[in-house]
Amino acid sequence: MAARLTFHYFPGNTPLHRWDARCKLAGMAILAVGILHMDAAALAAFSIVWIAAIGLSRIPAKALVQDLKVWGIFLGLIFLIQAFSCVTDWTEVFSGLPAAVRTLKPAVLACWRLGLILCFSVLFTFVTRPREVQDAVVWFLKPFPFLPARRLALTISLTIRFLPLILDQAEEVRAAGRSRLGELRRNPFLRVKYFLLPVFRRSLLRADELAVSLAARGYREDLPDDLPKVPRRHAGSLVVLVLLVLLASGAPGEVAGISQAAVQKVTDLLSHPRIE
Amino acid sequence: MIEIRGLTYTYPDGSAALKDVNLTVSDGEFLLVCGPNGSGKTTLIRHLNGLLKPESGSVSVNGVDAAKFPREAMQRVGMVFQDADSQIVGETVREDAAFGPQNLGLPREEVAERVKSALEMVGIQHLADKPCHMLSGGEKRRVAIAGVLAMRPEIVVFDEPFANLDYPGVCQVLAEIVKLRRMGRTLVATTHDVEKVVALVDRIAIMHEGELKVVGTPDEIVPRLSSFHIRPPCYSLFGERMLPWLPD
Numbered sequence: 001m002a003a004r005l006t007f008h009y010f011p012g013n014t015p016l017h018r019w020d021a022r023c024k025l026a027g028m029a030i031l032a033v034g035i036l037h038m039d040a041a042a043l044a045a046f047s048i049v050w051i052a053a054i055g056l057s058r059i060p061a062k063a064l065v066q067d068l069k070v071w072g073i074f075l076g077l078i079f080l081i082q083a084f085s086c087v088t089d090w091t092e093v094f095s096g097l098p099a100a101v102r103t104l105k106p107a108v109l110a111c112w113r114l115g116l117i118l119c120f121s122v123l124f125t126f127v128t129r130p131r132e133v134q135d136a137v138v139w140f141l142k143p144f145p146f147l148p149a150r151r152l153a154l155t156i157s158l159t160i161r162f163l164p165l166i167l168d169q170a171e172e173v174r175a176a177g178r179s180r181l182g183e184l185r186r187n188p189f190l191r192v193k194y195f196l197l198p199v200f201r202r203s204l205l206r207a208d209e210l211a212v213s214l215a216a217r218g219y220r221e222d223l224p225d226d227l228p229k230v231p232r233r234h235a236g237s238l239v240v241l242v243l244l245v246l247l248a249s250g251a252p253g254e255v256a257g258i259s260q261a262a263v264q265k266v267t268d269l270l271s272h273p274r275i276e
Numbered sequence: 277m278i279e280i281r282g283l284t285y286t287y288p289d290g291s292a293a294l295k296d297v298n299l300t301v302s303d304g305e306f307l308l309v310c311g312p313n314g315s316g317k318t319t320l321i322r323h324l325n326g327l328l329k330p331e332s333g334s335v336s337v338n339g340v341d342a343a344k345f346p347r348e349a350m351q352r353v354g355m356v357f358q359d360a361d362s363q364i365v366g367e368t369v370r371e372d373a374a375f376g377p378q379n380l381g382l383p384r385e386e387v388a389e390r391v392k393s394a395l396e397m398v399g400i401q402h403l404a405d406k407p408c409h410m411l412s413g414g415e416k417r418r419v420a421i422a423g424v425l426a427m428r429p430e431i432v433v434f435d436e437p438f439a440n441l442d443y444p445g446v447c448q449v450l451a452e453i454v455k456l457r458r459m460g461r462t463l464v465a466t467t468h469d470v471e472k473v474v475a476l477v478d479r480i481a482i483m484h485e486g487e488l489k490v491v492g493t494p495d496e497i498v499p500r501l502s503s504f505h506i507r508p509p510c511y512s513l514f515g516e517r518m519l520p521w522l523p524d
Binding site for chain 1: 288289290322325327346347350351354355357359361362363364365366367375376378379380381409423424427
């Protein structure tokens with residue numbers, strides 16, 4: 001039994017589990033891009049959406065939060081890098097809370113965006129079977145004649161499938177290291193060495209075994225795609241999600257702004273004396 | 277002595293892994309914990325050295341609460357993991373065996389002495405400078421045992437010690453267990469393959485769906501194994517006397 005939930009598929013029969021994987025994949029891609037353009041209010045709204053979605057998909061939220069805590073270290077690191085790159089005058093940061101919030105806002109927003117994308121990705125893997133992801137990727141890539149759709153799809157689905165296994169393996173190595181009091185090591189490089197080497201070795205061995213087992217089971221890339229059409233109701237849900245993301249990320253305004261700038265540019269060019 | 281009282285643990289997905297387990301292991305005893313896959317054996321033994329914290333109940337190792345003082349518990353309870361590749365962190369056998377003693381902050385000379393003694397104990401001193409990834413399955417398992425013994429624990433716990441081993445590999449690991457047994461160490465092993473160790477153990481505990489069903493001597497427990505989905509040893513099926521699996 002895995003000690004973690006992150007990036008594992010969690011079986012269920014909720015609306016999110018039943019939603020067509022192609023819609024989920026497209027929705028996830030649009031959501032990820034949209035979140036990168038959202039302001040604080042929109043991020044707050046979509047954070048609430050995520051919490052509601054976790055409730056809807058009936059995932060043990062307490063264990064999930066426990067899992068996600070580890071990612072806090074990663075986000076904290078990004079916050080520090082962002083803070084050091086965007087703050088020019090550090091005296092402002094220490095001159096009071098409002099000034100600190102104003103100065104550090106870009107760093108906070110960057111972390112929030114990445115954290116929210118991570119949260120939605122975890123939710124996506126919770127409610128979508130790797131096999132469904134593979135079929136969805138094949139379906140999306142099939143219209144492109146020179147792309148090896150099935151191979152790419154298999155690569156993506158195996159990555160999603162193996163990420164939790166590698167994390168579980170890492171957890172096992174960490175437990176074995178802890179059993180021999182490895183956490184008492186002060187030298188961080190040695191700690192990293194004693195942790196990463198076994199994890200990498202095991203992961204590479206596993207990858208080799210997987211390649212051989214795929215070949216042994218007659219893996220081929222020319223199988224026909226027999227996915228049914230996307231149900232209208234599922235596509236409708238995707239449209240609603242896309243509209244919400246566009247609205248929250250201020251895309252209509254941006255689109256309008258870009259159009260206005262383009263019109264202005266063309267007008268400038270036409271009125272330029274070198275163009276007749 | 278290990279004292280487990282009312283131990284309960286739930287997996288992150290909400291399923292119960294251990295339900296109110298009560299068990300005592302005396303000093304110098306060899307206890308076999310057996311049960312089918314997913315019965316909670318590994319989860320149980322990971323509480324013995326504080327790797328897992330009980331949801332309720334307690335685990336005490338020679339008077340030390342394993343959940344409150346995991347470092348002390350880890351020093352007292354050496355654990356040999358099921359997958360030796362997860363446990364072996366050193367590039368060479370010597371480096372790996374030194375990992376635990378170095379973590380204890382021992383002087384260089386003592387680390388070297390403990391490593392030498394542990395490698396000799398499991399009979400792999402000739403492999404000391406060999407890269408670990410070039411060893412056979414049985415040799416890797418012995419390296420894992422040496423790595424644990426070098427920390428001089430009072431209790432040694434084996435998680436599925438014979439998994440994925442061929443006949444020579446099983447013999448090598450069994451020989452180490454016999455040695456430790458003769459030295460009077462307290463031993464705990466988990467397996468669903470009872471045949472190999474049944475002649476060595478003092479008591480057998482059966483886990484089933486997270487519950488400790490029965491504990492008793494091999495003579496009491498072996499006839500009941502099949503009712504818990506565990507294959508009984510051949511000798512009991514043929515009505516013969518108990519035979520050690522390890523050849524003389």
